[in-house]
Amino acid sequence: MSEAIVSSEPPAPPAQTAILPLHELVDLKLVKLYFVTALTFLLISMLAGILMALQLIDHNPMRGIELFSPGRWRMLHTNAIAYGFLANGFLGALHWIVPRLTLNPVLDKRLSWVIYIAWQGVVLATAIGLLLGEAQGLEWGETPVWIDPIAQLGLLLLAVNFMPPIARMKGPIYVTLWYFMAMFVWTFLTYAMGNFVPEYFVTGTSAGAVGGLFIHDLVGLFVTPLGWGMMYYFVPIILKKPIWSHGLSLVGFWGLAFFYPLQGIHHFLYTPIPMFLQYGAIVSTIAVELVVTTVVVNFFGTIWGDGQAVKTNLPIRWFYTGMIFYFLTCLQCSFQVTLTFQKIIHFTDWVVGHAHMVMFGVFTVWIMGAMTYLFPRLLNRPWYSLKACEWHYWLSTVGIAVMAADLILLGLFQGWSWAALEPWDASVEISHPFWVIRVIAGLSMFGGLLAFIWNIYKTWTCVPEQPEAAAAGPSPTTA
Amino acid sequence: MFESKAGILWIAGIGFFALAFVSNAVVPALMYDDLPEQTVEELVNANLRFQFEDLARRYPDSFNSAYGEPPGGTAEDDAWWNETTATALREGHKIYVGEGCWHCHSQFVRPVSNEEQRWGPVAESWEYQNELNRPVMFGTRRVGPDLSREGGRRSNDWHAVHFFRPKTLSQDSPMPEYPWFFEGSPDQPNRRGLAIITYVQWLGSWQESYPWYEQYEPSFAPAQKSEVDRQESQP
Amino acid sequence: MSEPLRDPSESAANPAAHAHAHASAPPPRSPQQIRQRSVAWIVTIVFGVVILIPSMAGFVMKFLELIHLTQGDPDGGFAITPVVNYLFASLGFFFLLLWAAVNGMFADLELPKHTMLENEAALDELCGKGKS
Numbered sequence: 001m002s003e004a005i006v007s008s009e010p011p012a013p014p015a016q017t018a019i020l021p022l023h024e025l026v027d028l029k030l031v032k033l034y035f036v037t038a039l040t041f042l043l044i045s046m047l048a049g050i051l052m053a054l055q056l057i058d059h060n061p062m063r064g065i066e067l068f069s070p071g072r073w074r075m076l077h078t079n080a081i082a083y084g085f086l087a088n089g090f091l092g093a094l095h096w097i098v099p100r101l102t103l104n105p106v107l108d109k110r111l112s113w114v115i116y117i118a119w120q121g122v123v124l125a126t127a128i129g130l131l132l133g134e135a136q137g138l139e140w141g142e143t144p145v146w147i148d149p150i151a152q153l154g155l156l157l158l159a160v161n162f163m164p165p166i167a168r169m170k171g172p173i174y175v176t177l178w179y180f181m182a183m184f185v186w187t188f189l190t191y192a193m194g195n196f197v198p199e200y201f202v203t204g205t206s207a208g209a210v211g212g213l214f215i216h217d218l219v220g221l222f223v224t225p226l227g228w229g230m231m232y233y234f235v236p237i238i239l240k241k242p243i244w245s246h247g248l249s250l251v252g253f254w255g256l257a258f259f260y261p262l263q264g265i266h267h268f269l270y271t272p273i274p275m276f277l278q279y280g281a282i283v284s285t286i287a288v289e290l291v292v293t294t295v296v297v298n299f300f301g302t303i304w305g306d307g308q309a310v311k312t313n314l315p316i317r318w319f320y321t322g323m324i325f326y327f328l329t330c331l332q333c334s335f336q337v338t339l340t341f342q343k344i345i346h347f348t349d350w351v352v353g354h355a356h357m358v359m360f361g362v363f364t365v366w367i368m369g370a371m372t373y374l375f376p377r378l379l380n381r382p383w384y385s386l387k388a389c390e391w392h393y394w395l396s397t398v399g400i401a402v403m404a405a406d407l408i409l410l411g412l413f414q415g416w417s418w419a420a421l422e423p424w425d426a427s428v429e430i431s432h433p434f435w436v437i438r439v440i441a442g443l444s445m446f447g448g449l450l451a452f453i454w455n456i457y458k459t460w461t462c463v464p465e466q467p468e469a470a471a472a473g474p475s476p477t478t479a
Numbered sequence: 480m481f482e483s484k485a486g487i488l489w490i491a492g493i494g495f496f497a498l499a500f501v502s503n504a505v506v507p508a509l510m511y512d513d514l515p516e517q518t519v520e521e522l523v524n525a526n527l528r529f530q531f532e533d534l535a536r537r538y539p540d541s542f543n544s545a546y547g548e549p550p551g552g553t554a555e556d557d558a559w560w561n562e563t564t565a566t567a568l569r570e571g572h573k574i575y576v577g578e579g580c581w582h583c584h585s586q587f588v589r590p591v592s593n594e595e596q597r598w599g600p601v602a603e604s605w606e607y608q609n610e611l612n613r614p615v616m617f618g619t620r621r622v623g624p625d626l627s628r629e630g631g632r633r634s635n636d637w638h639a640v641h642f643f644r645p646k647t648l649s650q651d652s653p654m655p656e657y658p659w660f661f662e663g664s665p666d667q668p669n670r671r672g673l674a675i676i677t678y679v680q681w682l683g684s685w686q687e688s689y690p691w692y693e694q695y696e697p698s699f700a701p702a703q704k705s706e707v708d709r710q711e712s713q714p
Numbered sequence: 715m716s717e718p719l720r721d722p723s724e725s726a727a728n729p730a731a732h733a734h735a736h737a738s739a740p741p742p743r744s745p746q747q748i749r750q751r752s753v754a755w756i757v758t759i760v761f762g763v764v765i766l767i768p769s770m771a772g773f774v775m776k777f778l779e780l781i782h783l784t785q786g787d788p789d790g791g792f793a794i795t796p797v798v799n800y801l802f803a804s805l806g807f808f809f810l811l812l813w814a815a816v817n818g819m820f821a822d823l824e825l826p827k828h829t830m831l832e833n834e835a836a837l838d839e840l841c842g843k844g845k846s
Contacts, residue, residue, distance in 0.1 A: 022840060056622070056653045066659040071579030100837055101830055133577030138614045142579075172819045174826035198614035205604045208615040237834045242827035250823065254811075268617055270589035343591040347621035419592040424624050428651050 025099040030112055032378050034092030035371055037120060039453055041084025042364070044127075046446045048077035053439045057432065067131055075130045075142045081359055082140055082218065083151075084123045089367035090226040091119070094162060094180065096374060097233050101174060104165035111161050115154060122151045140215050141194050148195045155191055159184035175249040179229035182257060186221035190214060212267035212281075219358060220260040227363050228252070228295065230370060231319055235302060238316055238373065239309060244301030248294055255291030259284045269342045282337050289334040296327045314389055318369025321397055325361035329354065332408070344419060349431070350411020357404040360396075360445065368396065368452070375456060380465045384458035388451045395448030403441035410434035517609035523564045526631060526684035527677070531564045534635050534673055538666065545670035564677065571678025572611045574671055578657070585618035586627040586682065599628035599683065599691035606685065623654055628683035631690030638676045640665045 054060045055070040062068035095112065099105050106112055122143075129135070129144035136145050143151060162184060166177050173181075194214025198207035236243050243249055265281040299320070303309065309316045332354060335341055345351065372389060376382055383389055410431055417427040535542040546563050549556040575581060587602035588594050595601055606627075607615055633641075640647055643665035645654040660672030668676065683689055743751075 022837060025837075055655055058653060060655070064656045064658045069578060069657075070655045071582065072577070074582050075579050100834065103833060133574070135577050135579065136614070137576040137581060137616060139582075139619060171829070172822055172826045174830045176830075200613075205607050205615065207613065208607070208617050211614050211617075233830070236827065236831060240831070242824075242831055245824070246827040247823035250820070267619060270591055339591075343589075346589070347585055347619070351619065415592070418594075418597070418621075421593050421597055425649065425651050428653060432651075 020103070020105065025103070025105050026096055027106075027109055027112060028378055030109075030116060031092045031095045031374070033116065034088050034095065035375070035378075036456075038085050038088035038092065038367070039371075039449070039456075041080045041088060041123065042449060043453070045077050045080035045085060046442070046449060048073040048080065050439070050442055050446065052077060053435065053442055056435045057439060072131050072133060072135070075135055076127055078140060079126055079130065079142055080123070081364075082223075083119075083126060083143070086223055086226075086359075086363055086367070087119065087123075089371070090223075090230070091116075091158075093230055093367070093370050093374075094226075097176065097230065098162055098165055098180065101177060101233065102165040102169045104168045107161045107164040111157060115157050115161060118150065118154045118157070122147055122154060125150075136195070136199065138194060138198060138211055138214065140218050141191075143195065145195075145199060148191075152188070152191060152195075155184075155188045159188060174232070175243070175246060175253055176229040176232040178250065178253050179225040179232070182253070183222060183225040183229070186217070186225065190217040190221050194218070208268050209265050212265050215267055216263050217260070220256070220263070223359075223363050224256065224260075227322075227366050228256075230366060231299065231323070234315065234370060234373060235299060235319055238313060239303065239306055241302065241306070244298050244304075248298045252291055252295040252298065255288070255294070259288040259291060263288065266337045269337075269339060269346065278339075282339070285337040286334045289330050292327065292330040296323055299323055314386075314393065315369045315373035317393065318365055318372060321393075322362045322365040322369065325357055325365065325400070329357045329362060332357075344415035345411050346415075347418075348411035348414040349407040349434070350415070353404045353407030353411060356400065356407065361400045361404060365396065365400075368392070371452075375459065379460055379463075381459050381463040382466075383455060384463050385455050388455035388458075392448045392452040392455070395444045395451065399441045399444035399448065403438055403445070406434050406437045406441065515608070519569050519610050520561070520565045522568065522609055522611065522681065522685075523561050524684055526689055527568070527681050528560060528564055530631070530635060530680040530684075531567060531677055532560065534668075534676060537635055538639075538668055538673070541662070541668050542673060545673055567674045567677040568611070568681055570671070570674035571676070571681070574675045575616070575678050578675075580626075581616050581618045582620060583622035583654070584624065584626045585621050586616045586625065587618070588625060588627060594625075598625045600686060600688060602627060623652070626679065626682050628686065628688075628691040630680045630682045630684040632692060635676055635680070636666075638679060639668050639672065642668075642672060642675065 051060065051062065051068065052070045052074045060070060095106070125147050126143045129147065130142055134144040135142040136148075163181065166173070166181055169177075193210060194217070198210045198214075232243060232249060263281050263285045265278055266285050269278050269282075300323075303316075303320065310320055311317070336345055336350065336354065372383075372392075413430050413434075414427050417430060535546075546567070549559045588598040588600065590601045607617075637648065639661075641649075641654075642657045642660050644656050644658075645652040657672075657675075660675060661668050683691060
C-alpha cells in the first residue's frame with residue numbers, strides 16, 4: 001500500500017506526480033467519528049424539536065420540569081442542528097473531500113483530533129449552558145458568551161488545518177475548493193461578528209442589523225458554501241462525468257460572495273433600521289436568486305442524459321432532491337423578502353417552514369446523501385439493507401415536504417388573522433390542526449433517521465468486511 | 480483575466496461592490512448621530528417603580544426573602560428602591576433570554592398590518608438604545624403576542640398566575656408552564672418569578688401612552704409620567 | 715482578449731477535444747469561426763449594457779435618495795456597523811481574487827473539473843476498489 005500510483009490516464013494532470021497512500025491521505029476513523037457524532041446530535045435535535053412541537057399542541061409529556069423547558073430545548077434544537085449536526089457532518093465530509101481533491105493530507109492529523117475534541121466540547125458546553133438557562137440573546141448564536149472565544153479558536157484552527165493542503169496545490173483550483181476556502185474565512189468572521197459585536201460593541205437597532213446579518217451569513221457563508229462545495233465534488237464523481245461548466249460554477253461562487261453578505265437585514269424589515277439598508281438587503285436577496293439559478297442550471301446540465309441515476313443511485317437522488325428544495329427555498333425567499341409579503345408573513349410560521357426547508361430539506365438531505373455514499377466506503381461493507389435506505393429517503397423527504405407546505409400555508413393564515421385584528425386566541429386556534437400535522441411530519445422525518453441509524457448499526461456489526469478492500473485499504477476499526 | 484465571461488462578471492461585481500461600500504459606509508459615518516446608551520439604572524422609571532413596589536406589597540414574604548427590606552429614611556429608601564428595581568430588571572432580562580421567551584414573543588411594533596391598533600405606537604430606535612438590548616430583543620416569531628407594550632397592561636398577580644399556569648387565564652395558550660419561578664403556588668413567586676415579572680412590566684413603561692390597552696383611545700387620561708419618561712420620549 | 719469565448723458545454727461534452735485545445739497552440743481560424751466569435755462578443759456586450767444601465771440608474775437614484783436621507787434621518791448612522799464588518803470580510807476576498815487571477819487560476823476555466831475526476835479515478839484504483 002506504499003507504492004506510488006502509476007497513472008494510466010493519457011494527459012497527466014500538472015499538479016500530480018505521486019499520490020500518497022489513501023490511509024495517509026484521509027483519516028477514515030475521524031470521518032466515521034464525525035459522522036456518528038453528527039447523527040447523535042441530529043437525534044437529540046430532532047427530539048428537542050418534537051418536544052417543542054408537542055408543547056404547541058398541548059401534549060408536552062415533560063410539563064413543568066425546568067430542565068425540559070420547551071423554551072430552552074427550542075434553542076437546543078437549532079444549536080444542535082447548526083453546530084452539532086451540520087458542522088460535524090460537514091467536517092467529516094471535509095476530511096474526506098479536501099485530501100482527495102488536493103492529493104495532500106491536512107496540515108496535521110493530531111490537530112484534526114484536537115479540533116474534533118474541542119468542537120464536541122463546544123457543542124456539549126453549549127447544550128448544557130442552554131439547558132441551564134445561560135443563553136445569549138442572539139438567534140442561532142445562543143451559545144453562552146463564555147464559550148464563544150473557544151468556538152472562535154476552534155474555527156481558526158480549522159482554517160489552519162485545512163488551508164495548507166489547498167495552498168500546496170498547483171494550477172487552477174476546482175470550484176469545491178473555492179467554496180471551502182471562502183468558508184474557512186467567512187465562518188470565522190461571521191462567528192466573530194455575530195457573537196461579539198452585538199454583545200459588547202453596539203446596541204439597539206444597529207445590533208439588530210448585525211444580528212440579522214449573523215443569522216443570514218451563518219446559513220449563507222457557512223452552510224451554503226460547504227453544501228455546494230460538497231455537491232460539486234460528489235455529483236461529478238458519482239455520475240463519472242465532469243460538471244457541465246466549471247466557468248459557470250465560478251460565476252455562482254463569486255455571485256454568492258458578492259450578493260450574500262449584504263442581505264442580513266432582510267430578517268428585520270419594518271424595524272427601526274433605516275429603510276435604505278432594508279431596500280439594499282431586499283435587492284441583493286433577489287439578485288442572489290439569479291445566482292442560485294445558474295448553479296442549479298449547471299447541475300441539471302450535468303445530469304442531462306443520465307436522468308436514470310436519480311432512480312437507481314440513492315446518493316444522487318438525495319443530492320438532486322436537496323437541489324430542488326434549494327431552488328424552491330430561494331424562490332420563496334425572493335418573494336418573501338419583499339415588503340408586500342413581509343407585511344403578512346413576518347413573525348408567522350411561514351418563516352419556520354422556510355427555515356426547515358433550508359436546514360432539513362437542503363443541507364440535511366445533502367449530508368444524508370453524502371453519508372449514504374460514504375458509509376459503505378468508510379466501513380468497507382455494502383449497506384445491510386437497501387430497503388432501509390429507501391425508507392430513510394422517503395420518510396425524510398415526504399416528511400419535510402409536508403412540514404414545509406403545512407407551515408408555509410399556516411403562516412399566511414396567521415398573518416391574515418393578525419392583520420384582521422382578530423383576537424389573539426383565534427390565531428392560535430386556527431394553528432392547531434396545522435401544528436398537529438407538523439408533529440406527524442416531524443415524526444416521519446424522525447422515523448427516517450431511526451431507519452438510517454439502525455441500518456448503519458446493522459451494516460457495521462452484521463455485514464462482513466469485503467476482503468479485497470481489506471487487503472488494499474486500511475483496516476476499518478470498529479469504534 | 481479578461482478573456483472569460485466569468486472574469487468580466489466578477490470584475491463588474493467588484494466595481495459595484497466598491498461603490499456600494501463608499502455609499503454605505505462613508506456616508507453614514509459622516510452622519511452618525513450617536514444616541515447615548517442607557518444603563519439599567521437609568522431605565523428605572525416611575526411606572527416600573529410602582530409595579531415593583533406593588534410586587535413588594537402583594538408578596539411581602541417572597542419579596543423580603545428575595546430582596547430584603549428598605550433601610551428606612553426617605554432618601555435612603557428611594558435610592559434602595561431604585562437600586563433593587565434595577566437589579567430585578569437585570570435578572571429578569573437574563574431569565575427572559577435564558578428561557579427563550581424571545582423566540583415566541585417579539586418586541587417591536589411594525590408600521591404595517593394594523594399593528595399600531597393592536598400593539599400600540601410603532602417601535603422607534605431610541606427605545607432599543609439601552610443595556611437590556613445587548614443583543615437586541617426584536618424577536619423573529621410571534622407564537623404569543625408582542626410584548627414591547629406589555630408593561631402595565633395587566634396586574635402583577637395576573638402575570639404570576641399566568642407564569643405559573645398560563646391555561647388558567649387564557650384557555651388555549653400553548654405557552655409552557657414555569658413552576659420554577661414559584662415556591663409551589665402562584666402566590667409565592669421566588670426571586671426569579673419577581674424578576675421576570677419586573678422585566679415584563681418594564682416593557683413599554685417608557686411610553687407616553689403607557690399603559691397601552693388594545694383599541695387604545697388617545698383621550699384616555701395620561702398615566703403618571705416621570706422625569707425620565709419625558710426625557711426619553713424626546714431624544 | 716486573445717482567446718475566443720468558448721461555449722461551456724463544448725468542452726464538457728468532449729474532454730478529449732478540450733485536452734487537445736490546451737496541449738497545443740490555438741489552431742488557425744476560419745472566417746466562419748471569426749464571425750461566430752464576434753457575434754459572441756456582441757451578445758456579451760449587449761447583455762452587459764442591458765444589465766449595467768438599469769442597475770447603474772437604479773444605483774444613482776438610490777444614492778441620491780440616500781443623500782436626501784442623510785439630511786433628515788438620525789438613524790442612518792446605524793448602517794455603519796454591518797457595513798464595516800462587511801468591508802473587512804470582502805477586502806480579504808478582493809485580494810484573494812487578485813492573487814488568484816495573477817496566478818492564472820482563471821486562465822483555463824474548465825481544466826479543474828477534469829483533473830478532479832482523474833484524481834478520483836486514480837485514488838479509487840489505488841484503493842483496489844473499482845466502484846461501479
